[in-house]
Amino acid sequence: MVNKVFRALSEIKYTKTGLIGLILLLVLVVIALITPLLPLPDPQSTDFQPFLPPSKDHPMGTDNLGRDIFSRVLWGTRTSLLVGLVAAGLSAIIGVLVGGVAGYYGGTIDDILSRITEIFLVIPGFFLALLVVSIFGSSLLNIMIVLGLLIWPSNARLMRAQALSLKEREFIQALRVAGVSDLRIVLRHIIPNGIQPIIANTFLQMAGAIITEAGLSFIGLGDPNVVSWGKMIYEGQIYITTYWWVPIFPGVFLVLTVLALNLLGDGLLTLLNPKLRRAIGVS
Numbered sequence: 001m002v003n004k005v006f007r008a009l010s011e012i013k014y015t016k017t018g019l020i021g022l023i024l025l026l027v028l029v030v031i032a033l034i035t036p037l038l039p040l041p042d043p044q045s046t047d048f049q050p051f052l053p054p055s056k057d058h059p060m061g062t063d064n065l066g067r068d069i070f071s072r073v074l075w076g077t078r079t080s081l082l083v084g085l086v087a088a089g090l091s092a093i094i095g096v097l098v099g100g101v102a103g104y105y106g107g108t109i110d111d112i113l114s115r116i117t118e119i120f121l122v123i124p125g126f127f128l129a130l131l132v133v134s135i136f137g138s139s140l141l142n143i144m145i146v147l148g149l150l151i152w153p154s155n156a157r158l159m160r161a162q163a164l165s166l167k168e169r170e171f172i173q174a175l176r177v178a179g180v181s182d183l184r185i186v187l188r189h190i191i192p193n194g195i196q197p198i199i200a201n202t203f204l205q206m207a208g209a210i211i212t213e214a215g216l217s218f219i220g221l222g223d224p225n226v227v228s229w230g231k232m233i234y235e236g237q238i239y240i241t242t243y244w245w246v247p248i249f250p251g252v253f254l255v256l257t258v259l260a261l262n263l264l265g266d267g268l269l270t271l272l273n274p275k276l277r278r279a280i281g282v283s
Contacts, residue, residue: 018267
């Protein structure tokens with residue numbers, strides 16, 4: 001399964017938009033990884049003069065409390081990518097298991113799991129996340145778990161469609177005749193061979209999770225103990241006409257991150273289409 005992920009990413013060079021997305025994402029990942037190693041001011045420290053414009057000492061200026069925006073933006077990169085990765089990862093795990101089981105077994109099991117999936121699909125995700133976070137707390141862990149539990153249905157539907165097709169293949173029928181257990185068939189053969197659409201969808205879901213977390217932080221329901229781009233934008237929006245750098249820099253990074261993930265996800269979806277693969281010269 002891991003090999004399929006790396007193979008998909010290695011083929012992304014054949015799609016221009018996907019390659020741009022991958023490069024942008026890799027830059028953001030590097031930023032997130034090296035941020036703790038850089039000699040940056042404490043992102044929560046208010047030791048500096050408020051509203052300092054971008055300069056050599058403060059490349060992105062300072063905010064209304066005298067906090068270094070460059071430091072906060074870089075630390076916010078870690079927060080956003082972590083939220084996207086955990087939420088989309090949890091969604092992928094739940095989705096492939098539910099969809100794989102539903103598609104493989106069919107019948108009553110498929111009906112029950114499909115109805116559950118449809119219920120989650122019609123729930124307004126952002127408002128349910130808002131409700132759950134307001135009740136159980138706005139820690140970053142709670143936010144990531146809630147988002148992951150809300151966005152899995154699309155993965156389940158993709159995996160179910162793959163399982164319905166794969167279970168009729170000759171090699172699956174041969175495994176059944178050989179007495180291989182259903183659990184082993186689903187986990188070792190159905191899911192690994194049907195994972196490609198979920199890989200592409202995972203990057204798109206990462207973008208959605210990052211936007212939702214930023215939205216929760218924007219309305220004051222984010223984790224107050226971590227740096228969030230959404231909260232930075234909210235705190236700086238009233239200064240947009242006077243101290244433009246306060247909301248602009250976190251906003252730019254948020255847009256670039258979401259753009260990178262969407263371009264990469266769209267590029268991977270292109271590679272899943274046989275006609276488009278041939279059109280761009282991929283065998």
